[in-house]
Amino acid sequence: MRRSAASATQPDSPTIVLVSMALLALLAGLLLYLCDRPAESTWLIPALPLLQGMNLFGSAGAWLPSFVHSFAFSLLTAAALPDRASWRYGACLGWFVVNAAFEFGQLPQFATRLADVIHAVFGSAAVGQRLTWYFMHGRFDNDDLAAAAVGALCAALVLHLGIALGEHRHAR
């Protein structure tokens, strides 16, 4: 089945759904940082005094960012990749691996060595300092690791349902 000339210049509806879900998840993550976290705990997210301290997400606020991150970026990456199931699931696995690597990098036995490498690569540049800060000051958290895994699995489930739905439509 060939698509029309008009649709060839526009993202298709499954892509729009994936991107929309990812953006909604990221919006929830942004809200969490604006409402539940101290302003100084984030980088590049402005402080909005009106929202601070609202504690919208309660205890879920501790692990939700890790979930949202792997979920949203898995969907965004899958939306930008060629339309193959293996590539899409690979995006989910990839973002979980990235999240896990950054989490494990906060372990003291890795953090100091990473800081050394970062200093060698970036010198005293702001990006290097922020990276170093992340690894040296961040705390390894099993909950973050689990949340990232669940986020990637949920993204894979969404993609699986989308693929199944697409095949069902094609069959009809």
Added chain:
Amino acid sequence: MHVEHRPWTRLGRLVMLVGIGLAGLVGIVGSGGGAGFPPCGPPLCGEAAPLVVSIEPADTTAQVGAAVSFEAVQSSDYGNVSYQWRRSADGGVSFVDIDGSVSSSYTVPSVNLADDGAIFMVVARAGESLTAQAVARLSVSATPPRIYQDANFDLTGWTVLPWIPPGTPEFSPSVERVASGGNPDAFLKTSLTMPSGIGTVTVLYLSNSAVHDPAVDGAIRSIDYAEDCAALVRGTATAVQPMLLIEQNGRRYLSPAVSVACVSSTWKPVGNRSALSAADFTQLDGPACPTAAACPDFSDTAAPLRFGFARITRSYPNEASADGIDNWKVSVWRR
């Protein structure tokens, strides 16, 4: 039949993937990756931590006639907390409430030998369900402590040794006496650059004159240690751990680490410890301690002990830091 839904060019797709990848990495680092950076605690994240209380000082030694005060310290602000101080005269087996002692501090106005070995407990209550307790031991001595101290820091009175375990890179701290800016006046300043590849270095300072010979000066009952510390140059995350150092029979020992590191640019007594016994010290180096021997040995037949201090500095590799010490004081309580 495979259907290609995405009409984007390869270059466009590549640019988009790179952008998403970069945004994802910035998102991890910038947000701290969940609750990890910096630590997010109550009331913003998670459930309230349990009420924890401690007593400052946890153990103390005082001369007969001196006033001794204990202070209850909470782990965090719980609003209205009530206290009850209790006392045990049987080594902590049973406690009796001390009448009227319901504030966060308790003072024994004038200690006597009958107070030696007394154990004090504080019971803290916040609301209906949160309770916590802590104990402190009081030792009383009939004789005053023998004092070893230095607030002037003539460099000829000190031997400075960078402690370099096998396999770790060498480093050379710069140690100087600074005539002003201490607490007050002169102080000892140490500057160093963290070697590449490690995040912790130790510098040992041994006094050339602060030597206690138990055979002559008396067996040691316990040791109080005090010093003022200031972090003069801090890297991104420099923390300096101040400790008392003892050298005896070719072995060197460190006092326990304090919970608060020296990170402030103003002078603070963060390294202070009281009522340290021989069992509180950890051997740093030297020959292994013989079986059944006391290491360090505080008895009246022990070899002379030389006192000093140690600085364990933690920071990022290649970062410079500097710290100062003033009002170094070791009080040796004798049996």
